[in-house]
Structures are given as structure tokens and as C-alpha cells.
Amino acid sequence: MGNESINWDTLGFDYIKTDKRYLAHWRNGEWEKGALTDDNQLHISEGSTALHYGQQCFEGLKAYRCKDGSINLFRPDQNALRMQRSCDRLLMPGVSIEQFIEACKEVVKANERFIPPYGTGGALYLRPFVIGVGDNIGVRTAPEFIFSVFCIPVGAYFKGGMKPHKFLISTYDRAAPQGTGAAKVGGNYAASLLPGKKAKEKGFADCIYLDPLTHTKIEEVGSANFFAITKDDKFVTPKSPSVLPGITRLSLIELAKSRLGLEVVEGDVYIDKLGDFKEAGACGTAAVITPIGGIEYQDKLNVFYSETEVGPVTQRLYNELTGIQKGDVEAPEGWIVKV
Structure with a gap:
């Protein structure tokens, strides 16, 4: 039985009452x-x-x-x-x-x-x-x-194709150093509403949080995980006890290694080292990957690959992961459960 009342092309991310x-x-x-x-x-x-x-x-x-x-x-x-x-x-x-x-x-x-x-x-x-x-x-x-x-x-997160967004480094903390940052609990999201609103008012897609202890390292992007591609083709993502371990992040780490042959570094991503990266992105279940065109920190915009075009490594990771999800690309063992 189909669902004729839904226009699949205009579908967004909104609550719809389903049957059960x-x-x-x-x-x-x-x-x-x-x-x-x-x-x-x-x-x-x-x-x-x-x-x-x-x-x-x-x-x-x-x-x-x-x-x-x-x-x-x-x-x-x-x-x-x-x-x-x-x-x-x-x-x-x-x-x-x-x-x-x-x-x-x-x-x-x-x-x-x-x-x-x-x-x-x-x-x-x-x-x-x-x-x-x-x-x-x-x-x-x-x-x-x-x-x-x-x-x-x-619906598709990006209508008309994936495009880069700009993000603002927040002065707020998302979670405490030994707090609930690694758990997917509502309080972390309630805490992010105000910083997110302030970033959007300034024309950014969302804010990026630094580590709560020293404010020198990137931790998370709004409600997604951060990753970057270095100029020598390493896949870098923050490792911290207050970062939510995302399933998309985990999957991209594995695909970067096994399918793209990139060296993966989970570690400190210092905010003053943004110049080392040729591409950057936010990853999570909703968008899979949101390419980051630029990050504004202390009134300076650091642009990665481009403010308008998606970088080639980011695009390849996106194609690989979404292909696996919808069954068009062979999945690593155990990744797909048939309903």
C-alpha cells in the first residue's frame, strides 16, 4: 500500500504521525x-x-x-x-x-x-x-x-545536492569535561539551543564547540561530529571523553581506511591548526555529511576547499556511505540488517 498523501520531493525533517x-x-x-x-x-x-x-x-x-x-x-x-x-x-x-x-x-x-x-x-x-x-x-x-x-x-537533507556551510566557533560549552557529553541525553541538546540560535542569527549554519577544559581544540559541530582531511590526505577527527561517538563518524573512519586508503587520526584537533586542512565536514545520521566551507574563529573566516563546492574526498566518502546505506554499494560485513 502506497502513501499518496506525501509529496516525497518536498519532505523535510518534521514530525509526521505514522501508523504505529x-x-x-x-x-x-x-x-x-x-x-x-x-x-x-x-x-x-x-x-x-x-x-x-x-x-x-x-x-x-x-x-x-x-x-x-x-x-x-x-x-x-x-x-x-x-x-x-x-x-x-x-x-x-x-x-x-x-x-x-x-x-x-x-x-x-x-x-x-x-x-x-x-x-x-x-x-x-x-x-x-x-x-x-x-x-x-x-x-x-x-x-x-x-x-x-x-x-x-x-526527505533528502540537501535539496538539489550537497553544498558547503559556514560555522562559527562558540564561546559556550556543550558539555563538561567529565560530564554527559559522550551520552546521547537530552540535556546536551537543551544546552546547545541558545549557542545554535546565536550562530544562526549571525548567518552561520550552526556553531562548533571547543573542548570545555582548555578551549583550544575542536570537539563537536552543533549536534554532529567533526572531521577534516589534511593536505597530506589524512582523515582527522577529534577524540575526547566529552564527544558523542557517532555511528556515522565510526563508519566514515572505517571507510576512509578500507575503501579510500587514507590514514586515520583520532586525536586533538587544535583550533589554531585549521590551515592544515584542505577539506572539513560535519557528520551525523540526519545529513550523513555536511561539508564545511568555512569556520569563523575570532572574527576570521578560515575557508577550506571552497565556500561553494564540495571537496573530492568528502564527496567520495559521502557517495560510499550513502551507497552502502541504500544497497547500491557492497557493505562491510554486519553493517546492514534486512527488515
Whole structure:
């Protein structure tokens, strides 16, 4: 059954109510068997820790329609593992990899009519999350939890092709040195709203955060990971305990090595060494790669490959990864789970 009401060409990244979502409760020390529901409203206690103390985490991944009509999930095991780490950090019960992947598969199958057709550049975006619920008021871990997965169809991130964006180095911190930066928790995103708004008001796509301890090293780009290509063809990306370990970042590291033959360096990316890079980008689930045309730091714009053209290495990485996701390029073992 198709979905004639959706214009796949104009689809953006907006909430759309789909047919079914998955819901499971944790009570009496274990996760109950989850089920699909039509209801997109959560009914939770006013004392829920998710509302008062930010005890919640989430994930983002996509399902893709392939040329042969089959459906690909891209590395869902990595999202499951990261969500377990986020849960550990906030004293929430983890969800097993099996339950996580099964929930994602069920949601994709139940909402298959919302998957954008092959060739449109769109995908079905999945949003798994865990929240602390139940009657409570003290600062402690919740008596009960909810694990849910819902989905929305999303369009091609760049209408009319990938293009570079400019970013501003922020004076704000995204996370504390020993804080929750490596966990995918809502508080990190709430903290980024104001700096992001200020950067956009100045005409930038978003801001880039420096390391919270010394403010000398690049850590993250808005809600994405940073990478750069050096003039001698090394793939460089920040390594820090307060950076979210992105699945797209992890995949680009592996592809840069195995498919493009680049040396990969995970380490310190000093802000005063921007001149060493010929290309730069932000990577994440939504856009896959956002090429960085320039970075403004202390009122000076540092331009990489070009403010208007995508660099050749960035383009090759993008083509390789998106080709794997939609089934047109052979995937490394274990990267694709068929629904």
C-alpha cells in the first residue's frame, strides 16, 4: 500500500504521525514484552524523573528502501550499544541489542507505507528513546521506565545536492569535561539551543564547540561530529571523553581506511591548526555529511576547499556511505540488517 498523501520531493525533517510505534515498560526489575500501539501520546506520572531531572536518552537511525524493494537498517547494533552506554550513565536499565533491533524492525514493517521510495534521497527516520517514569519526587533513579521507538519519513537533507556551510566557533560549552557529553541525553541538546540560535542569527549554519577544559581544540559541530582531511590526505577527527561517538563518524573512519586508503587520526584537533586542512565536514545520521566551507574563529573566516563546492574526498566518502546505506554499494560485513 502506497502513501499518496506525501509529496516525497518536498519532505523535510518534521514530525509526521505514522501508523504505529513500539512501547515497552520496565517494572519490577525487568523489561516487559513490548507491543505496537496507535497512540502517539505518552501517559506518564507528573513526578517522572524524565520531566524533572533529565533522566532520559535517545537514538536516531534510518531505514532505507533499496532498488530491489528490500529494506535496509544501517548498523542498528551500534545504536543499541550506544543507547546501553547512555542508560548506564544515567542509571537506567539498558535495552538488549536483540530487543532494540526487533523493536526497530517491527516499527519499520508496521509503517512500511511511509518509507520514501528508492531514488528520492529520503529515508524512514527511527527515534528510539528511554525515559524515567512513575511517581517520584526525590533526585534518584526512577521506579519505572519506558522504552519506545517511533518513526517519521524524512526527505533528502540537501535539496538539489550537497553544498558547503559556514560555522562559527562558540564561546559556550556543550558539555563538561567529565560530564554527559559522550551520552546521547537530552540535556546536551537543551544546552546547545541558545549557542545554535546565536550562530544562526549571525548567518552561520550552526556553531562548533571547543573542548570545555582548555578551549583550544575542536570537539563537536552543533549536534554532529567533526572531521577534516589534511593536505597530506589524512582523515582527522577529534577524540575526547566529552564527544558523542557517532555511528556515522565510526563508519566514515572505517571507510576512509578500507575503501579510500587514507590514514586515520583520532586525536586533538587544535583550533589554531585549521590551515592544515584542505577539506572539513560535519557528520551525523540526519545529513550523513555536511561539508564545511568555512569556520569563523575570532572574527576570521578560515575557508577550506571552497565556500561553494564540495571537496573530492568528502564527496567520495559521502557517495560510499550513502551507497552502502541504500544497497547500491557492497557493505562491510554486519553493517546492514534486512527488515
